[in-house]
Amino acid sequence: MNMMSFAVLSAMEAKGNLLLMEAAVFVLLLIRCVLAQQVPLDSAVQRSALLDLRSSLGLRSRDWPLRKEPCRSWRGVQCQNGQVIAINISGFKRTRIGRLNPRFAVDSLGNLTLLSSFNASGLSLPGSIPEWFGYRLPALQVLDLRSCSLSGSIPGSFGNLSRLNVLYLSGNSLAGNVPATLGELKKLSNLDLSRNLLTGQIPNAISLLGNLTRLNLASNFFTGQIPSGLYSLSSTQFLNLSDNALTGFIPSVVGNLDKLIELDLSKNSISGSLPLELRGLRNLEKLVISENGLEGQLSEGLFPTLDQLQVVDLSGNKLDGALPATLFLRPNLRFLDLSRNNFTGSWPILSTNGNASGAVFNISNNMLYGELNSSFGKFSLIDLSSNYFQGTVADDRGRNVSLGRNCLQSVASQRSSEDCRLFYAERGLSFDNFGVLEPMQPPVPQHEEKSSKRWIFILVGVFGGLGFIAILVIVLVLILRRCDKGIANQRGSADVGPVPEGDSTPPPKDPAIVSGVGDSFTYEQLLRATGNFSETNLIKKGHSGDLFKGTLAGGTTVVVKKVSLHSFKKESYMMELDLFSRVSHARLVPLLGQCLEHETEKLLVYKYMVCGDLASSLHRVTDLEDDSLQSLDWITRLKIAIGAAEGLSYLHHECNPPLVHRDVQASSILLDDKFEVRLGSLSELHAQGDSHQNVLTRFLWRQTSDASNSGSSVATCAYDVYCFGKVLLEVVTGKLGISKSDDATTREWLEHTLPHITLHDKEMLTKIIDPSLILDEDLLEEVWAMAIVARSCLDPKPAKRPPMKYILKALENPFKVVRQESFSSARLRTTSSRRSWSTAFFGSWRQSSSDVATVAHTREGISGLKQLGRVLSHDSGGIEHSSSNKRSSNEIFPEPLEMEDMERQDEH
Numbered sequence: 001m002n003m004m005s006f007a008v009l010s011a012m013e014a015k016g017n018l019l020l021m022e023a024a025v026f027v028l029l030l031i032r033c034v035l036a037q038q039v040p041l042d043s044a045v046q047r048s049a050l051l052d053l054r055s056s057l058g059l060r061s062r063d064w065p066l067r068k069e070p071c072r073s074w075r076g077v078q079c080q081n082g083q084v085i086a087i088n089i090s091g092f093k094r095t096r097i098g099r100l101n102p103r104f105a106v107d108s109l110g111n112l113t114l115l116s117s118f119n120a121s122g123l124s125l126p127g128s129i130p131e132w133f134g135y136r137l138p139a140l141q142v143l144d145l146r147s148c149s150l151s152g153s154i155p156g157s158f159g160n161l162s163r164l165n166v167l168y169l170s171g172n173s174l175a176g177n178v179p180a181t182l183g184e185l186k187k188l189s190n191l192d193l194s195r196n197l198l199t200g201q202i203p204n205a206i207s208l209l210g211n212l213t214r215l216n217l218a219s220n221f222f223t224g225q226i227p228s229g230l231y232s233l234s235s236t237q238f239l240n241l242s243d244n245a246l247t248g249f250i251p252s253v254v255g256n257l258d259k260l261i262e263l264d265l266s267k268n269s270i271s272g273s274l275p276l277e278l279r280g281l282r283n284l285e286k287l288v289i290s291e292n293g294l295e296g297q298l299s300e301g302l303f304p305t306l307d308q309l310q311v312v313d314l315s316g317n318k319l320d321g322a323l324p325a326t327l328f329l330r331p332n333l334r335f336l337d338l339s340r341n342n343f344t345g346s347w348p349i350l351s352t353n354g355n356a357s358g359a360v361f362n363i364s365n366n367m368l369y370g371e372l373n374s375s376f377g378k379f380s381l382i383d384l385s386s387n388y389f390q391g392t393v394a395d396d397r398g399r400n401v402s403l404g405r406n407c408l409q410s411v412a413s414q415r416s417s418e419d420c421r422l423f424y425a426e427r428g429l430s431f432d433n434f435g436v437l438e439p440m441q442p443p444v445p446q447h448e449e450k451s452s453k454r455w456i457f458i459l460v461g462v463f464g465g466l467g468f469i470a471i472l473v474i475v476l477v478l479i480l481r482r483c484d485k486g487i488a489n490q491r492g493s494a495d496v497g498p499v500p501e502g503d504s505t506p507p508p509k510d511p512a513i514v515s516g517v518g519d520s521f522t523y524e525q526l527l528r529a530t531g532n533f534s535e536t537n538l539i540k541k542g543h544s545g546d547l548f549k550g551t552l553a554g555g556t557t558v559v560v561k562k563v564s565l566h567s568f569k570k571e572s573y574m575m576e577l578d579l580f581s582r583v584s585h586a587r588l589v590p591l592l593g594q595c596l597e598h599e600t601e602k603l604l605v606y607k608y609m610v611c612g613d614l615a616s617s618l619h620r621v622t623d624l625e626d627d628s629l630q631s632l633d634w635i636t637r638l639k640i641a642i643g644a645a646e647g648l649s650y651l652h653h654e655c656n657p658p659l660v661h662r663d664v665q666a667s668s669i670l671l672d673d674k675f676e677v678r679l680g681s682l683s684e685l686h687a688q689g690d691s692h693q694n695v696l697t698r699f700l701w702r703q704t705s706d707a708s709n710s711g712s713s714v715a716t717c718a719y720d721v722y723c724f725g726k727v728l729l730e731v732v733t734g735k736l737g738i739s740k741s742d743d744a745t746t747r748e749w750l751e752h753t754l755p756h757i758t759l760h761d762k763e764m765l766t767k768i769i770d771p772s773l774i775l776d777e778d779l780l781e782e783v784w785a786m787a788i789v790a791r792s793c794l795d796p797k798p799a800k801r802p803p804m805k806y807i808l809k810a811l812e813n814p815f816k817v818v819r820q821e822s823f824s825s826a827r828l829r830t831t832s833s834r835r836s837w838s839t840a841f842f843g844s845w846r847q848s849s850s851d852v853a854t855v856a857h858t859r860e861g862i863s864g865l866k867q868l869g870r871v872l873s874h875d876s877g878g879i880e881h882s883s884s885n886k887r888s889s890n891e892i893f894p895e896p897l898e899m900e901d902m903e904r905q906d907e908h
């Protein structure tokens with residue numbers, strides 16, 4: 001017994017000693033690694049190379065100080081045993097000289113023979129990658145040059161980098177074909193060439209990269225079919241070929257990608273059907289093949305094995321047949337978009353416990369029909385609009401279901417009865433006629449039918465003429481009554497109505513236009529939501545009412561405008577209700593409802609905008625202790641400008657009569673959580689008083705002659721354009737308050753600022769650009785284009801200001817405003833004569849039918865992407881124009897007069 005205990009103790013002691021020895025070895029190795037990092041740079045050649053790189057790239061002394069040891073103190077420099085093995089200068093700020101003269105000047109890297117990683121992502125390095133990159137850096141394993149403003153082609157010498165594991169070249173302007181030598185990089189696991197100008201076919205050599213786990217070739221101009229070898233890369237987990245011009249179909253070998261997690265083939269011209277072999281992708285979480293030419297039905301047997309699916313987007317195809325219920329029942333499904341297809345049949349019967357909780361479904365714009373009497377499952381949001389569903393819908397569906405443009409009973413914004421009846425008749429189905437029973441009538445003899453129709457036409461003509469005359473008489477009487485001062489001072493019958501008799505309930509004092517404008521709230525509801533309109537919930541005091549933040553009983557955050565009739569005229573809210581009863585657009589702030597029951601306080605309820613307005617979001621305080629500011633990046637600013645222009649363009653050009661906002665400023669441009677624009681401050685909106693408007697239209701849009709808060713006594717679209725020009729200058733310069741006021745200080749600032757905006761010298765603009773913006777060469781050109789548009793909006797002569805629809809298209813295509821040289825010099829030739837599109841923003845406008853060759857500049861997140869053509873090849877520099885949905889230059893804005901012609905016109 002004692003011997004056994006002794007043996008056990010001895011074994012335990014030996015094991016403990018072994019663990020101590022292993023720990024000691026680990027500590028020694030750790031110390032050795034740390035000491036290796038602390039070894040100073042022992043190569044004069046490498047030190048000289050680092051100094052040359054510091055100088056050529058314009059790196060600051062605070063990052064790479066001359067008097068300190070590079071391996072120990074230089075930011076982003078990593079050494080081993082006194083040799084440089086990695087350099088990371090991603091996002092570095094540069095000296096003034098470096099910013100003014102950025103270039104791809106990294107020749108000294110060739111002397112760092114042990115360099116295994118080089119990361120310069122986000123640093124502007126315009127120029128081409130030299131061929132020596134593939135010969136003088138044999139140890140390179142990671143090369144990250146994302147968003148560096150690179151041009152030229154990908155060097156074929158990259159095939160010599162046999163140790164390369166990661167190659168990131170996305171977000172540049174690289175053109176030409178992808179070299180086949182990339183297939184020699186056997187150790188490559190990550191390849192990202194997205195968002196470039198690459199052309200030709202995807203080389204088959206890429207299918208030789210057996211260790212590839214991530215492949216991203218999105219947003220280029222690749223053509224032809226997808227090489228079947230790509231579907232055999234069994235190690236690939238992420239495959240993105242979206243936004244190209246790829247054709248062909250998806251082969252059955254796609255099932256070989258058994259490790260695939262994400263597959264994105266969207267925005268191509270892929271045809272055929274989804275192969276059943278997709279069910280072999282058991283690890284697939286994201287499937288996006290939207291906006292292609294997929295046809296056929298979705299098989300029920302395609303999805304039962306794909307339990308990991310979280311995102312499925314097959315929108316914008318030609319898929320038909322019934323909806324597969326097995327797709328809706330995937331347990332992890334979070335987002336499903338099958339919109340804009342040809343799916344037909346009835347809504348599938350779903351199990352309430354089948355699909356994932358909180359999923360978002362979009363099945364709009366299909367041809368689904370029948371009744372919606374089955375369960376939707378545990379979804380968060382679902383869009384079934386623009387189908388042909390009929391019958392009734394239970395009230396407990398709430399606001400989570402969008403059902404517009406269907407054939408449903410007691411639901412707003414449905415299709416016409418004729419449209420629904422025709423759809424069901426074509427399929428031999430019965431239509432419930434919105435629940436209205438049609439009376440049975442005996443058949444009418446044919447000769448009597450013709451006679452009755454003749455009399456109907458005669459009666460319609462007679463009564464139609466009499467009705468037209470009656471309307472004219474009524475309009476004239478009403479106009480005369482408005483001109484009568486005595487009658488004008490009295491309250492009209494539309495405001496009060498007949499006097500009630502006895503104790504009967506008086507009719508509402510507000511016109512009937514408010515019916516159907518959002519929901520009706522009680523005064524007590526909104527009182528609770530805003531904490532009795534407490535000062536803590538006050539957002540601001542507006543010129544048409546006080547705005548309060550509120551939270552409804554269901555948890556929805558809203559904005560409540562309180563209009564006190566003691567302080568504001570009744571028209572201050574009636575005009576707004578009138579507007580929302582007539583127009584609807586995604587760029588107008590949503591009106592959720594109203595409360596008009598209180599005698600002296602009228603309440604309007606709007607959707608709450610999470611990001612506030614442009615005035616408060618352009619520079620936002622992030623640290624209250626030191627007042628640190630975070631400014632919006634340029635991409636977001638351009639997105640906001642385009643959104644605001646879309647809203648104003650709708651008011652000016654799509655409404656009849658044209659509507660003038662009259663209060664365009666940064667504080668009236670509201671922003672949701674994704675910085676999507678919603679125009680607010682709509683109480684000043686009026687119809688433009690054009691001479692061609694008829695009398696009835698002018699009367700219905702009750703215009704006033706008193707000056708608005710915006711300072712304009714006449715409602716004109718040109719005034720909106722002028723105010724929008726000041727908003728654009730705020731976006732460019734970061735100077736707040738310009739669009740809010742028109743005092744002497746603002747005018748003096750404009751006089752000082754506008755001379756820096758010229759077509760002939762882009763560098764002058766750098767003196768007024770918001771210093772918080774970090775811009776590369778292409779972004780600077782976009783800022784330049786917006787500044788030119790802003791200056792055109794601020795022309796002192798209203799007739800010379802461009803219409804809002806042209807401003808919108810110019811902002812969507814900023815490079816068309818400023819690029820005029822040939823394509824070979826990375827510029828855009830806009831016309832064959834001395835005319836240019838950019839001169840249009842400094843003079844007259846006229847229509848032209850001339851065709852202009854253009855090249856689209858690819859940029860993520862900006863509308864108008866690749867709408868103007870595709871590059872054919874890097875060698876030829878040719879340009880191919882699509883005959884489908886690509887816009888030509890004369891659609892962007894009318895061809896301008898030559899500058900000399902405009903100057904002669906101004907002289908006369």
